[in-house]
Amino acid sequence: MAESTSTRSKRRVDDRSPERGLGGTFSAPRTLVPALLAAIAYVDPGNFGVNISSGAQHGYALVWVVVFASCSAMVIQYLAAKLGMVTGMSLAEHSARRFPGIGRILLWTQAEIVVIMTDLAEIVGGAIALHLLFGLPLMWGAVAVTAFSLVVLYLKVHGRSHFESVVLVLLAVIIGSLVWQVLIADVDRVALLHSMAPGPLDSSAALLAVGIVGATVMPHALHFHSAASRARDDGTVEPSQTERMRIGRHTVRSVVVAMSVAGVANVSLVVFSAALPAEAGASIETAYAALGAQAGQIAATMLAVALLASGLASTLVGVQTGDVVMTGFGKRPIPALVRRMLAVVPTLIILGVGVEPTNALIWSQVVLSFxxxxxxxxxxxxxxxxxxxxxxxxxxxxTVVAWLITAVIVGLVGFLLVSGGA
Structure with missing residues (x-):
């Protein structure tokens, strides 16, 4: 007996799921894996830079900002996932369609700046980690991370990339390493609990707070998640309304799980850094040295390993995001190598002119907030x-909650400008 059209359509939806190769069920991986992949953006090297500086220089004072940003991310990432899941189109594609002409150009430019700043954090973070672990000069480390992303891009183009599996393993390395740092640190639990309540910010703390928001609620993660959550990628298979509602419920749970994982990592960065001397917050390198002197070389090495895993994993997600943005706004195929080089060349130039790496990380996150x-x-x-x-x-x-989150973010950016922190 011939298969019905609905049966064939449902099978195509299942078979075309980007998570099919991970061996999970239809309900869980389809929403959980994209959410975990998007969570990588929330534990990228930019988070290391701003959170370590925040913890060392201000103790637990900015933990509430991390918690706010993590909770905000749950709402915002759910909306991004829902957009792709319901419509089958990414945020970039919708933006290009809804705002043609100069609107599309402006939004595309903004999205490309986001991709460049994200690549800056990824490549610089990976370069710092390679320098700490192997003594590799920063410029050569940046070239190595860039080469890694090009290899991944080549494998992806030729259909031989195990993208999801590699990223999830790297995410596990990051989380395990950072939680272990907290377990061996001297944590003031009472002060940590009190830090959950918002407090006043001076200009220095305001700069870091805006950087935390930019590092946690990542604009490029919204583009990535909207694309990764699409139920189809050829525009021919339309999920039923019942199926959409069911996946929507799973999406909520998946985003909460993934953003909670990322939130634990970010709070961990602040918490163990708070036990370091204030001068350790000057850079990741000084934090690495202070951690080695205080907790031993194993702890310092674990931090560098987590940073390297973060740089490599976020580079993989960055490759995907650059593809999503350029394809969505460009409306026509752009050679993969050209897309990647347009994103990474500015980063190599910034490093080449001698900008201090950790400052570059922090300011990249501030730009993302703007x-x-x-x-x-x-x-x-x-x-x-x-x-x-x-x-x-x-x-x-x-809608009210999402607009309030947006208002708070705009308010933090405005406060930074008024306070003279920028």
Whole structure:
């Protein structure tokens, strides 16, 4: 008996799932794996730079900012995943379609700046880790990380990349290493608990707070997650409304799990750094040296390993994100090598002119904070549009919470400008 059209369609949806090769069920990996992959953006080297500086220089004072950013990420990443899951199109594709002409150019430019700043954090972080572990000069380390991303891009183009599996293993290395640092650190639990409540910020703390927000609520993660959550990639298979609602419920749980994992990593960075002397916050290298002197060389090496895993994993996600942004806004195929080189060349130039690496990491995250509203606002408009999202359009409460998060982020950026921290 011939298969029905609905049976064939459902099989194609399942078979085309990007997580099919991981051996999981339809309900869990389809939403959990993209969420965990997006979580890599929340533990990239930029997070290492701002969170280590925050902990060493201000103790637990900015833990509340990390918690706020992590909770905000749960809401925002859910919206990005929902957009791709319901419509089958990425955030970049929707932006290009909804805002043609000069609007598309401006949003595309903003998205490309986001990709460049993200690549800056990834490559610089990986270069610092290679320098700490093997004494490799920073420029050569940056070239090595760039070469790694090009190899991955080549394998992806030729269909031989185990992208998801490699990233998830690297994520496990990052989380395990950072949690272990907290377990061996001298933690003031009472002070840590009190730090969950918001407190006043001076100009120095404001700069780091904005950097934390930019490092945690990552604009490029929204582009990536919207694309990774698409139920189809050829525009021919349309999931049923019931299936969308079911996947939507799984998406909520998956995003909460993934963002909680990333939140634990970010809080861990601040917590163990708070036990270091204030001067250790000057750079990742000084934190590495202080950690070695205080907790032993094994602890310092574990930090460098976590940083390297973060740089490599986020580079993999960055390769995917650059593809999503250029394809979505460009509306036409762009050679993969050209896409990648346009993103990484500015980073190599910045390192080549001698910019201090950790400062470059922190400022890259500040730039991401400034760019975040330009990614958030279109996402909120799209997911609130009932004509586009149907029954999956944002609930009124979701809309209010998302706009409040956006307002707080814009307020932090404005406070940074007014306080003179920028």
């Amino acid at each position: 760019a975040l509203p330009g990614t958030l606002i279109p996402l909120l408009l799209f997911t609130h549009d009932r004509r586009l999202m149907g029954r999956m359009a944002n609930h009124r409460l979701t």
